Amino acid sequence: MEIHKVDTSDPRDVERFVQFPFRLYRDCPQWVPPLVSSARKQLDRERHFFYSHSDADFFLALQGGKVVGRIAVLEPRKRNAYRGRRGAFFYLFEAVEDIEVARALFAAAFDWARSRGLGEMSGPEGFAAGDALGALVEGFEHRPAMGVAYNYAYYDGFIRDAGFRKQTDYLSCYLPGDIQLPERFRRIAEKVKERRGFKVLRFRTKDELRAIAPRVIEAYNAAFVENRDFVPITGEDAVKVADRLISLTRPDLVKVVAKGEQIVGFLLGFPDVSAALRRCKGRLYPFGWALLLWEFRRTRWINFNGAGILPQYRGLGANAVLYYEMFKTFKERGFLHADLVQINEQNTKMMQELEALGADFYKAHRIYERRL
Structure with a gap:
């Protein structure tokens, strides 16, 4: 297996990174694709405002020249400066159901972060407020709300295998018309x-x-x-x-x-x-x-x-x-349908109020963390 660092100045390399989920979820009726132009922009160091103050790199896992996984690793310098921390995010993780692919991708992400003196990692967390948070751990039978991540159930095991533990869950609830x-x-x-x-x-x-x-x-x-x-x-x-x-x-x-x-x-x-x-x-x-x-x-x-x-x-x-x-x-x-999206489980008061109104909490996305 080869781990390939994406050359973000090469449109063909960028396209391989962007297009992999389309193949991975081709037969999954719940998955909703991102807007391709927005997905490409996340790798565009000239156009995305994240790169004006922070940095990121992107990795592909290849087997026989075929993409079998991907991951982004971010150094959110603005967040680190505000919080007084030296942390990294992982994001856009996708992989076929092969634990060795996941291990190789996370190893590359850890090496990248350590080489920059970063001592902790959390994720999935994105480039800006409003980006999808977490990996889906409950509600796989449901279509995600617009802009919210969907992934296969085996991702939780892959992420925990990489040494991560739960930081917090974000819960979504449904209200019928x-x-x-x-x-x-x-x-x-x-x-x-x-x-x-x-x-x-x-x-x-x-x-x-x-x-x-x-x-x-x-x-x-x-x-x-x-x-x-x-x-x-x-x-x-x-x-x-x-x-x-x-x-x-x-x-x-x-x-x-x-x-x-x-x-x-x-x-x-x-x-x-x-x-x-x-x-x-x-x-x-x-x-x-x-x-x-x-x-x-x-x-x-x-x-x-x-x-x-x-x-x-x-x-x-x-x-x-x-x-x-x-x-x-x-x-x-x-x-006729309302989705109240990604409420932090620590906001117990809001959750109790919504349950009293008849809301059904039916999806959960998890943020993980670990030391490096």
């Missing part, structure tokens, strides 16, 4: 808005979203600052992340709770276009863009992937306002 929000939630939400002076900001255009995006990013940083591995989104990263999220949503699916001029909480909804991505095989041309646009407007699936409340407003009813707005969005826009 016929679910009814208890009337008490509506009453609580209305009373809270009146008593606390909360108001819900709604948006009609993407220009309005762009105008408020810096304030939402600021609220995001404040809402999650206590999380174990939090890193604030700042500078060019903030601009690029906001642009990407705005491109994936509709203005009417974004809700912001404010008190005066301060943002108290936010809720981000995204039309799920996974079905179109499967039909166009991740390619925009020649007709993929039309399929994606049609699905964007007509899909009956919505993903809620991004909700937060500032710490000082938790326990004051802002969560009830957000849940009420979530249900209103779900019902009024004609969606």
